Every structure is written in C-alpha cells, then in structure tokens.
Amino acid sequence: MLVTVFLPQMLRVNAAGAARLEVELDGDPTLGGLLDEIGDRHPALERRLRDETGALRRYINFYLDGQECRSLDGSATVLVEGTEVRVIPSVAGG
Amino acid sequence: MSSTVVLAIGTRKGLWLATRRDGRGGWDVTGPHLPMTEVYAVAVDTRARPRVLVGSENPHFGPTVVSSDDLGTSWREPDHAPIAFPPDTGTALSRVWQLAPGPPDEPDLVYAGVEPSALFRSEDGGRTYELVRGLWNHPHREQWMPGGGGLALHTVLPHPRDRDRAVVATSTGGVYRTGDGGASWQAGNKGIRTPFMPEEYPEFGQCVHKVARHPAEPERFFLQHHGGVYRSDDGASSWHPIENGLPSDFGFPIATHAHRPDVVYGFPLVADQRRFPPEGRCRVYRSEDAGESWHPLSAGLPSEGFWSGVMRDALCVDDSEPGGVYFGSRSGEVYASADEGDSWERVVQHLPDVLSLRAATV
Numbered sequence: 001m002l003v004t005v006f007l008p009q010m011l012r013v014n015a016a017g018a019a020r021l022e023v024e025l026d027g028d029p030t031l032g033g034l035l036d037e038i039g040d041r042h043p044a045l046e047r048r049l050r051d052e053t054g055a056l057r058r059y060i061n062f063y064l065d066g067q068e069c070r071s072l073d074g075s076a077t078v079l080v081e082g083t084e085v086r087v088i089p090s091v092a093g094g
Numbered sequence: 095m096s097s098t099v100v101l102a103i104g105t106r107k108g109l110w111l112a113t114r115r116d117g118r119g120g121w122d123v124t125g126p127h128l129p130m131t132e133v134y135a136v137a138v139d140t141r142a143r144p145r146v147l148v149g150s151e152n153p154h155f156g157p158t159v160v161s162s163d164d165l166g167t168s169w170r171e172p173d174h175a176p177i178a179f180p181p182d183t184g185t186a187l188s189r190v191w192q193l194a195p196g197p198p199d200e201p202d203l204v205y206a207g208v209e210p211s212a213l214f215r216s217e218d219g220g221r222t223y224e225l226v227r228g229l230w231n232h233p234h235r236e237q238w239m240p241g242g243g244g245l246a247l248h249t250v251l252p253h254p255r256d257r258d259r260a261v262v263a264t265s266t267g268g269v270y271r272t273g274d275g276g277a278s279w280q281a282g283n284k285g286i287r288t289p290f291m292p293e294e295y296p297e298f299g300q301c302v303h304k305v306a307r308h309p310a311e312p313e314r315f316f317l318q319h320h321g322g323v324y325r326s327d328d329g330a331s332s333w334h335p336i337e338n339g340l341p342s343d344f345g346f347p348i349a350t351h352a353h354r355p356d357v358v359y360g361f362p363l364v365a366d367q368r369r370f371p372p373e374g375r376c377r378v379y380r381s382e383d384a385g386e387s388w389h390p391l392s393a394g395l396p397s398e399g400f401w402s403g404v405m406r407d408a409l410c411v412d413d414s415e416p417g418g419v420y421f422g423s424r425s426g427e428v429y430a431s432a433d434e435g436d437s438w439e440r441v442v443q444h445l446p447d448v449l450s451l452r453a454a455t456v
Contacts, residue, residue, distance in 0.1 A: 011155075044173040048155035051186035052178040059154045089154045 001025055001081040003034060008089060014045035025079065031062060032075035034085065049087065059090040097455040099412055100165060101420060101441065102146055103428055104133025104450035109148055111166045112441050121441045127166050137193040138454035139220065141201040147220045149190025157187050161220055177206055177214050177223045185210060193220065194250035200257050207247035211238055211264040215276065226276040234267065234281065234298050241265035241301050248406060254309040261305065261315065261330045268300035269330050284332035286319055303346045304406040308355040316358045316385065318348040323360065325385050336385030341372040347409035351434065352417050356384045359419060359435060361404040369403055376400035378421060380435050394438035395429060405449050412453035422448025
C-alpha cells in the first residue's frame with residue numbers, strides 16, 4: 001500500500017530536499033513500520049523523528065489524515081491505503 | 095611564531111567561534127553556528143588538522159555530534175546517529191556533555207560523556223562512537239542518581255600518554271578510573287565528603303561538578319565538588335580538601351594551566367542555595383601552589399552587580415605561553431585573559447547563556 005509523508009521545510013535537507021515521500025508498505029503497516037522504512041532510506045531524517053529506542057520525539061507531531069498519532073495508538077497506529085502523514089514540529093521553546 | 099587562538103563558545107542557542115590572530119588585536123566572532131541547538135560539549139582537537147567537535151542538541155530533533163575541519167565554514171555529521179545506545183540497553187541518548195580528544199599520539203581516539211551517564215569511544219576522530227560497556231555494566235551504575243543537571247557523565251580525562259587509562263566523573267556517582275582500556279572501572283572518591291548523603295564518605299554517590307588534570311603531571315587532579323574543592327596526587331584514587339583561601343567551597347568549573355602543573359583556576363559561587371558570585375563580584379580564583387593558597391583575579395572584570403555564574407565546562411585555558419584563560423557566563427559574556435588571569439578583556443557579550451567553552455592555538 002502507498003502512504004504519503006509530508007515534511008516541514010526544516011527537515012527536507014535530511015530527505016535529499018524532498019517535501020514529500022511516497023512510501024510503499026507491505027502487510028498491516030503501522031506508523032512505526034513507516035518510520036522503519038524511512039530509516040532505511042533517510043537515516044538522518046528518521047533519527048530526528050524518534051530516538052534509538054523507537055520512541056517518538058516529544059516535540060514532533062505526526063498527523064495521520066488530520067489526527068495526531070498520540071490520540072490514536074502512537075507509533076502502533078495502523079495505516080491504511082492512501083494515508084497522509086504530516087510531520088509537524090511543535091511550537092515550543094523560547 | 096604567529097598563532098591564531100580559536101575560542102569555541104557553546105551556548106543554549108548555538109555555537110559561536112571567536113578567533114584572534116597572532117595573539118593580539120581584537121577578536122573576530124562568527125555565529126550563530128548550529129542555531130537553536132544547545133551546545134553542552136565542544137572540543138577543538140589540534141592533534142591532526144584542527145577539528146571542531148560539537149555535541150549539539152536540538153529540542154525537537156534530539157542530540158547529535160557534528161564536526162568542522164575548516165573552523166566553522168562547513169559542518170558535517172554522519173547520516174546514522176554518531177552516538178546511540180545499543181538496542182539491548184533499552185536506553186536513548188538525551189545529551190552529549192563532553193567531547194574529549196584522546197592522547198596526542200592517538201589522533202583518532204575521542205571520548206564522549208553523555209546523559210544518561212555513559213561513556214562512548216570513537217576510533218575515527220570523533221565522527222562515530224561506541225558504548226564503553228565496561229562502565230555501563232558497572233554494578234554501581236544503577237545506583238547513580240541524577241543531579242540538578244541530570245544524570246550526566248560530564249567529565250572525561252584521558253591519560254596523556256596511555257590510551258588504556260582514563261578518568262571520568264558523573265553527577266551523581268563520582269569519579270571512576272580505568273587502567274585497562276575501559277574494560278573495568280574503579281570508584282575513586284576516597285576523601286570526598288558528601289553532606290547531602292546519609293553516609294559522609296561513601297564509596298560513590300558524590301556530586302562531582304568538574305575534574306581537571308594536568309598533562310605534565312597526569313597523576314594529579316583537581317576537583318570541584320558540590321561543596322568542597324579537592325586535589326588528588328595518586329591518580330584520582332583519594333582526595334584531600336584545598337578550599338582554604340577560597341571565599342566558598344561551591345562552584346562548578348575547575349581548570350589547570352596548560353604548562354604549569356601547580357596553577358589551577360576556579361569560579362566560586364556562594365553556596366548550593368545561593369548560586370551567585372560572592373558579593374556580586376565577578377572574580378576568577380587562581381592558585382599557583384596546587385591549591386594551598388588562592389588569589390582573586392578581577393582586573394578588567396565587573397566589580398559589582400554580577401549575579402551570573404559560570405557553568406562546569408565554561409572555564410578553560412589555551413596552550414599559549416603565557417597561558418590564555420577564558421570563561422563564559424550564564425549571562426552571555428565571554429572574557430579572555432592573555433596573561434594567565436592577571437588581566438581580562440571582554441570577547442563578546444549578549445550571547446545566550448554560555449554552556450561550554452574551549453580554546454586552542456591553531
């Protein structure tokens with residue numbers, strides 16, 4: 001199945017300049033599985049989205065068809081054909 | 095001989111680089127490099143071509159190590175995380191606190207001290223690192239507790255001539271030594287008093303703020319504790335107090351002179367619950383007799399109304415002769431002395447709070 005990931009400007013440098021990634025996934029993929037696939041293609045991007053234990057970084061939001069993943073099942077959220085994943089860093093800091 | 099001093103200034107919002115050519119004249123300051131990252135660790139490695147190593151932490155995107163071989167014109171980092179805990183540890187890196195080049199004849203050896211407290215070692219000049227398992231597996235480790243700054247291994251002191259020997263310090267945990275390349279570690283806290291613990295002199299658990307070692311006398315160490323300033327003459331095995339003559343026994347940084355083993359610098363604060371310079375006066379303290387006596391240095395520094403502080407890695411020296419001494423404040427000022435601390439000039443002001451500082455002649 002195909003899902004699309006939209007990246008914010010500041011992370012595109014870690015994805016060879018791409019604003020969006022189209023990712024083909026097998027089986028019953030989850031957000032975590034999507035990030036595994038992204039890690040194979042763009043490790044410098046993936047490690048900015050989650051740490052080495054697989055935990056999503058606190059100030060990175062993942063909107064799956066408009067719903068932030070933490071209100072779903074987090075990285076275990078199941079993706080479906082055509083899911084759009086928008087990566088949006090929190091407005092945080094000072 | 096002409097020389098250029100490079101001063102790497104790590105702050106809460108990025109890195110600045112100051113250079114002074116031929117040892118005189120004004121400072122050229124560039125930055126922010128790596129903007130909006132917290133730079134707790136910086137090193138200027140001059141063992142081969144000068145390399146600036148930076149432990150930076152983006153609040154959104156996590157910690158990493160980047161390097162520059164052209165003094166900040168360009169930066170690079172590996173695609174894969176330069177420092178990452180192995181999967182079996184179930185642990186994630188949260189901050190790089192220290193980047194320490196190894197002995198001069200081992201130009202590819204670099205150590206990193208991190209949070210949560212652990213030691214990593216690089217064999218490729220500081221680009222990629224592996225966990226030092228011997229310390230991670232030490233039975234004390236699970237009993238270490240976080241200090242106010244976190245559970246951090248913030249000090250790494252490689253032996254200047256023996257790659258198998260090193261001393262590290264963690265808060266709170268204390269001092270640990272290895273003599274076999276990191277395979278085994280021994281606590282080295284004898285004599286360091288811990289008034290904040292049930293036991294006055296425990297084997298470990300000390301809240302060590304910083305330790306310094308002089309390359310010409312590698313068995314001698316100076317230590318700023320969370321209350322108490324100490325010296326060791328037996329390779330960081332045992333310690334005795336040397337705070338007599340200081341206005342207080344509290345503070346964070348401590349640094350040795352590059353060439354004179356008896357010369358050591360500190361920046362005292364009043365106390366744990368009053369982390370201000372005594373009387374609001376900005377003064378570095380210097381001992382020229384290995385801590386037997388101390389003298390305030392204030393020429394050129396603010397004489398009143400200075401309520402800032404100096405973080406544990408924000409006081410350093412260079413290897414010039416006479417020696418340069420530098421410190422950065424939490425209020426974003428950096429001061430330099432080209433005459434071993436006798437007089438000071440301000441290099442830069444109005445930066446974000448200074449977290450780390452390193453100087454070298456290149």
